[in-house]
Amino acid sequence: MERLEDAIDMLSRLVAFDTVSSKSNLPLIDFVEAYLREQEVRFVRAPNASGDKAALFITVGPDADGGVILSGHTDVVPVTGQDWSGDPFTLRRDDKRLYGRGAVDMKGFDAACLAMIPEFKAARLSRPIHILLSYDEETTCLGPLDVIARFGADLPRPSAVIVGEPTSMEVADAHKSVATYVTRVRGFEIHSANLHRGVSAVHVACRLVCELERLGEALRAAGDPSGRFDPPFSTIHVGVIQGGTARNIVAKDCEFQWEFRALPGAPPNFAYDRLEDYCEELRRTIFVGFPGAGVETATEIQVPGLAPQPGSEAETLALRLARRNATIAVPYATEAGQFQRAGVAAVVCGPGRIDQAHQPDEYIDIAELAACLELLRGLAQQLRA
Known part of the structure; x- marks a missing residue:
């Protein structure tokens, strides 16, 4: 129970930092580093190119390869336009839930990992436990790449990664890829x-857009051979379209933003390539x-x-620890997927339900946070000397 209260206190502090992806996460990183110094734990800061954001790679245990990374992100989605019943950046608590922006996605997992550091230290680990706190997950998922690039160089190379996105403590071994595009059309006014x-x-x-819709319907008909995904097919979605000047002017410009979410194994450029084939027909006609007229799509x-x-x-490790x-x-x-592409095995397993993410009055169940702490305690026991 004491460790649970520590995690809740840590979550309260993390939620208080407005780390919407468009803003810097450095105040939060500074706070975590101060905590790590108190705990006498090693860490490496990995700033982005502009220096306004940073990832943090934390190590408890020996400075050796073969450890386990607990991976979370520090950024959150915006609250603008959402009907919150209280301050999104002040953690609120009732008998069963903790409310605040990022409570479930995914500062709850971050807080649990940080609160467990004293127990990780006491376990006298034979293999290290790392905590990786990234940035820009909500926008690009590029935040951990600078750290990943250093594995086996000046940072130890891990053997496994548990990404703590909310799965209700289920273990996910597969998810879709996502690619986002903007297509710009230049007409003749x-x-x-x-x-x-x-x-x-x-x-x-x-x-x-109609061509993309036809392609989406074909993907829906093809379905998911594994039968594991919901929805059980790769998807195409056009989210924003804007263009034109006035009702009585033939539009010179129009652009639309769209995405392709592909099943594992499907070519990530499939939708782009098919649309480009169609665009080539238009260029010839x-x-x-x-x-000056034409069309281009940018990734x-x-x-x-x-x-x-x-x-x-x-x-294997996550299933055992989560008792699944x-x-x-x-x-x-x-x-x-970034870790797997770099050759490090990864799964997704974390506290809370994904349907609570990105919502007004976002929350995490206290019982889920407690279950996460038990998994982390089991990890320390698994890796102890």
């Missing part, structure tokens, strides 16, 4: 009474004779999926 003498960027964009982010690795140390008999798959992307 003219008075709408002379529509035939121009090219409407809005009309062309609508054709492209409707854009001909109109100087914004690409987050790798997580593919099952049956029998990996990450899977089987793994699950989740439809959202995490940083786990």
Whole structure:
């Protein structure tokens, strides 16, 4: 019970930092580093290129390869426009729940890991436990890459990673990849009474969106051979479209933002390549004779999926610690795919329910936080000398 209260106190402190992805996380990192100095624990700060954000790589136990990383992110999604019943950055508590932005996604896991450091130290570990706190997970999932690149160089190379995104303490060994794009159409502007003498960027964009919808329906029909995902197919979604100047002007510009979430094993560039094939047809037809008219698609982010690795140390260890008999798959992307792509086995397992994430009055059940602490306690016992 004492450790649970420590975790709740730590969560209260972490929630108090407004670490929406558009802002710096350095005040939070400074706070955690001060705590680590008090605990006499080693850590390495890995700043981003602009220096306004940083990841933190923490080590308890021997300075050796073969450890286990507990991976969490420090950034949260915005609260703007959401109807909160209290201050999102002040942790509130009732009999069963803890409320605040990031409580479940995923400062609850971060707080549990940090609160367990005294027990990790007391366990006299034979293999290290690392805690990795990243940034920009909610926007790019690129936050841990600078740390990952140093594995086996000036940082020890781990043998397993547990990413603590909320899974209700189930063990997920698979998730979809995600790629996001912006497609920009340049038309030929003219008075709408002379529509035939121009090219409407809005009309062309609508054709492209319809092509993506047709492709999405084909992916839905193809389904998920594994039968593990919900929804059981790769998905395409157009989230934002904007363009045009006035009702009576043939639109010169239009752009739309879209995403492709692919099942493990599916080519991550599949949707982009198919849309580009369709765009090439348009370049040979409707854009001909109109100087400057055309269409281009830019890739914004690409987050790798997580593919099952049956029998990996990450899977075996997490199933044992979580007391589960089987793994699950989740439809959202995490940083786990980044570790797997670097050759380190990874799973996703953390406290709370994903449907509480990104919501007003976001919360984590206290019982879930307690269950996470038990898993972490078991990890220390597993790795002790």
